[in-house]
Amino acid sequence: MVAIHYFIFLFFFFCRSLVCLAVSSISSLEPLFLNQTLISSSQIFELGFFTPYGSSNRYVGIWYKNLTPTRILWVANRAQPLDNNDQLARLTVGDDGNLRLLEGTQNSIWSTNVSAGSNRSIAMLIDTGNLVLKDSENIIWESFHFPTDTILPGMKIEMNVNTGEKRYLTSWKTDTDPSPGNFTVGVTSEIPPQPFTWNGSAPHWRGGQWDKSKFIGIGDVESTYLSGYNVQQDIQQGTTYFSLLTYSTTFFTYMFISPEGSLKWVFWNESDRKWLPNWEAPWNLCETYGTCGPFSVCNSSFSPICQCLDGFTPKLEDEWKSGNWTGGCTRKKELECQRDPNSGAPSRSGANQTDYFLKLSQMKLPDTANYVTLIDENAWGCQTWCLNNCSCIAYSYVEDIGCLTWFNEIMDIQSFNTTGKDLFLRLAYSERSDNTGSRTKIITVSLATILGGIILSAAIYYITCRGRVSKCESASTVFQQIGKEGNSGVSSELPFFKFKSILDATNNFDIRNKLGQGGFGPVYKVMIFSLPHRWIWKYLFV
Numbered sequence: 001m002v003a004i005h006y007f008i009f010l011f012f013f014f015c016r017s018l019v020c021l022a023v024s025s026i027s028s029l030e031p032l033f034l035n036q037t038l039i040s041s042s043q044i045f046e047l048g049f050f051t052p053y054g055s056s057n058r059y060v061g062i063w064y065k066n067l068t069p070t071r072i073l074w075v076a077n078r079a080q081p082l083d084n085n086d087q088l089a090r091l092t093v094g095d096d097g098n099l100r101l102l103e104g105t106q107n108s109i110w111s112t113n114v115s116a117g118s119n120r121s122i123a124m125l126i127d128t129g130n131l132v133l134k135d136s137e138n139i140i141w142e143s144f145h146f147p148t149d150t151i152l153p154g155m156k157i158e159m160n161v162n163t164g165e166k167r168y169l170t171s172w173k174t175d176t177d178p179s180p181g182n183f184t185v186g187v188t189s190e191i192p193p194q195p196f197t198w199n200g201s202a203p204h205w206r207g208g209q210w211d212k213s214k215f216i217g218i219g220d221v222e223s224t225y226l227s228g229y230n231v232q233q234d235i236q237q238g239t240t241y242f243s244l245l246t247y248s249t250t251f252f253t254y255m256f257i258s259p260e261g262s263l264k265w266v267f268w269n270e271s272d273r274k275w276l277p278n279w280e281a282p283w284n285l286c287e288t289y290g291t292c293g294p295f296s297v298c299n300s301s302f303s304p305i306c307q308c309l310d311g312f313t314p315k316l317e318d319e320w321k322s323g324n325w326t327g328g329c330t331r332k333k334e335l336e337c338q339r340d341p342n343s344g345a346p347s348r349s350g351a352n353q354t355d356y357f358l359k360l361s362q363m364k365l366p367d368t369a370n371y372v373t374l375i376d377e378n379a380w381g382c383q384t385w386c387l388n389n390c391s392c393i394a395y396s397y398v399e400d401i402g403c404l405t406w407f408n409e410i411m412d413i414q415s416f417n418t419t420g421k422d423l424f425l426r427l428a429y430s431e432r433s434d435n436t437g438s439r440t441k442i443i444t445v446s447l448a449t450i451l452g453g454i455i456l457s458a459a460i461y462y463i464t465c466r467g468r469v470s471k472c473e474s475a476s477t478v479f480q481q482i483g484k485e486g487n488s489g490v491s492s493e494l495p496f497f498k499f500k501s502i503l504d505a506t507n508n509f510d511i512r513n514k515l516g517q518g519g520f521g522p523v524y525k526v527m528i529f530s531l532p533h534r535w536i537w538k539y540l541f542v
């Protein structure tokens with residue numbers, strides 16, 4: 001994780017270059033000056049003044065005290081910086097009991113802005129990294145309720161649909177500017193909840209549905225501690241929150257959103273005394289929300305990475321071909337239930353030509369799922385429910401969640417290597433793969449494969465034998481003939497294989513008969529291997 005080691009150079013900590021006094025609380029009588037830091041009781045966290053490298057601004061922040069390189073975990077005045085030349089700035093408790101950041105001129109540039117009873121409040125840094133303001137016994141304000149770009153164990157990213165309260169992480173603008181950047185991280189209050197990062201208001205990454213122990217859209221990842229998070233949802237209260245694993249004084253970790261929109265999770269390795277990356281998202285284009293557009297699936301090992309779902313075709317052919325897949329795909333054949341309002345029922349022809357479901361295995365399930373409570377709580381009940389509502393275009397029955405259905409659009413899906421769920425996609429009866437159309441396609445492909453194989457063998461044989469005539473003498477004249485063709489071929493600098501000559505020469509493969517059986521027209525487009533590294537399309541005449 002490159003970003004981490006840069007932090008060594010990114011900040012100037014006022015107290016690293018001076019002898020500074022560490023204090024354990026801030027009050028109106030004992031403000032925190034530039035030459036002091038506030039530390040937590042077990043000396044795990046530290047709060048103080050820092051200046052980003054090359055900046056003329058100064059901020060109040062919290063960081064791990066002894067774990068270097070140092071990353072700022074929280075910033076008080078991210079949008080209201082102090083002037084770096086102001087040597088008399090201080091953090092104090094004001095007459096109204098609020099924690100205030102004062103300039104040398106006594107001007108307050110930042111405050112906790114809560115209604116406090118008296119001027120007797122005290123601010124302390126807890127060993128979890130939480131800065132709390134106490135009014136005699138009660139906590140009246142805490143920094144954990146106002147996160148910047150980082151979540152620590154014990155902190156919650158929270159949504160409350162009843163109160164409208166939303167708690168997000170918001171990225172820094174740049175690595176040296178803590179003011180709010182483009183990216184936010186949150187968890188949705190839908191059922192089941194999903195984690196998101198947003199770029200402005202547009203989704204940037206989606207972690208998938210919560211199955212009561214993990215997010216099922218985070219697949220195929222290598223991580224040391226990926227299970228170390230939790231989600232709690234209380235429908236009555238309207239609350240949904242995400243948190244990192246429970247707090248410990250011996251295991252240090254945090255998760256943050258970078259200015260470039262990467263959600264990163266790191267942990268401290270004590271034997272190495274290093275911050276190590278644990279996990280990061282999005283880590284490829286397939287993970288980035290909506291790369292492939294609607295009704296299209298992403299596979300990062302495939303080229304191109306986006307493929308229309310079976311039964312769908314690119315919506316904007318030219319955009320699609322040029323590698324802009326965001327327009328997605330569109331249905332080739334209308335669903336039977338859309339054509340025939342007596343949906344689901346056998347069609348007029350008398351045959352049972354109802355829509356059917358195509359199984360897509362190991363998928364990152366689409367966004368905007370609709371959770372269905374079933375009477376028959378099983379996969380069959382889920383399928384029946386979906387089939388009986390023409391607007392239902394896909395379903396998935398997930399252990400530990402239940403019946404998920406989709407309307408309108410299939411968005412942001414990916415095929416995983418090892419994880420993922422079965423997604424059942426509704427298609428028109430006439431899209432069934434046992435139709436003649438698809439069979440023809442398969443034959444075409446396999447013929448091309450066979451031909452390709454022959455050409456390839458010929459090519460390899462040619463390379464191996466050329467210049468070693470004595471060793472390869474016993475071989476048939478096939479390859480000598482090819483060699484001759486090559487020298488007189490179109491491409492002057494390279495030997496070139498012509499299909500016709502191979503077919504002529506390889507009677508024993510009986511290729512003509514095979515082609516005849518296929519019932520194809522007289523001209524075929526096939527791939528020809530040309531030495532040393534080119535694939536060339538040529539027409540084959542039979």
Ligand SMILES: *[C@@H]1O[C@H](CO)[C@@H](O)[C@H](O)[C@H]1NC(C)=O
Nearest residue numbers: 027028029095118119120121
């Ligand atoms: C609080 O305010 C009272 C009255 O203004 C003052 O006498 C007292 O010193 C203040 N206490 C602190 C802790 O600042």
Ligand SMILES: *[C@@H]1O[C@H](CO)[C@@H](O)[C@H](O)[C@H]1NC(C)=O
Nearest residue numbers: 019021033034035036087088
């Ligand atoms: C710390 O700074 C404050 C304000 O500038 C000053 O009054 C105080 O003497 C300084 N303390 C030390 C130990 O330098």
Ligand SMILES: *[C@@H]1O[C@H](CO)[C@@H](O)[C@H](O)[C@H]1NC(C)=O
Nearest residue numbers: 108109110111112113114115
């Ligand atoms: C302080 O809070 C009040 C309401 O609680 C709000 O109207 C006001 O804008 C806040 N002031 C600042 C500086 O955030």
Ligand SMILES: *[C@@H]1O[C@H](CO)[C@@H](O)[C@H](O)[C@H]1NC(C)=O
Nearest residue numbers: 182199200202204260261288
């Ligand atoms: C975020 O959105 C802006 C436009 O609002 C765009 O210019 C930028 O490239 C996006 N960043 C990423 C990482 O997608």
Ligand SMILES: *[C@@H]1O[C@H](CO)[C@@H](O)[C@H](O)[C@H]1NC(C)=O
Nearest residue numbers: 219220221300301415416417
């Ligand atoms: C699937 O496996 C291939 C080959 O091991 C790898 O390149 C690719 O990144 C994997 N895909 C995902 C989504 O992890």
Ligand SMILES: *[C@@H]1O[C@H](CO)[C@@H](O)[C@H](O)[C@H]1NC(C)=O
Nearest residue numbers: 173181182199200259260261
């Ligand atoms: C943030 O958004 C602005 C405008 O939308 C864009 O110009 C800028 O490139 C974005 N920054 C990043 C890091 O995506």
Ligand SMILES: *[C@@H]1O[C@H](CO)[C@@H](O)[C@H](O)[C@H]1NC(C)=O
Nearest residue numbers: 224268269270271272273276
């Ligand atoms: C921590 O570092 C040690 C020493 O390099 C290594 O052996 C160990 O596997 C690391 N632990 C983790 C959890 O990565």
Ligand SMILES: *[C@@H]1O[C@H](CO)[C@@H](O)[C@H](O)[C@H]1NC(C)=O
Nearest residue numbers: 293316319324325326327328
């Ligand atoms: C990609 O295509 C969409 C329409 O589907 C269009 O709005 C967008 O501007 C295109 N993006 C680029 C980079 O061409």
Ligand SMILES: *[C@@H]1O[C@H](CO)[C@@H](O)[C@H](O)[C@H]1NC(C)=O
Nearest residue numbers: 345346349350351352353354
């Ligand atoms: C249609 O389906 C029903 C029950 O699903 C079955 O009884 C009937 O034989 C089927 N008819 C045809 C023509 O396949």
Ligand SMILES: *[C@@H]1O[C@H](CO)[C@@H](O)[C@H](O)[C@H]1NC(C)=O
Nearest residue numbers: 343370388389390391392407
């Ligand atoms: C299909 O489901 C949607 C969403 O639950 C609902 O609004 C609609 O009325 C249903 N249609 C039928 C025909 O049941």
Ligand SMILES: *[C@@H]1O[C@H](CO)[C@@H](O)[C@H](O)[C@H]1NC(C)=O
Nearest residue numbers: 299300301302362415416417
């Ligand atoms: C992705 O595409 C590759 C290349 O065709 C294929 O081997 C692999 O099975 C696909 N991966 C998934 C998870 O579908």
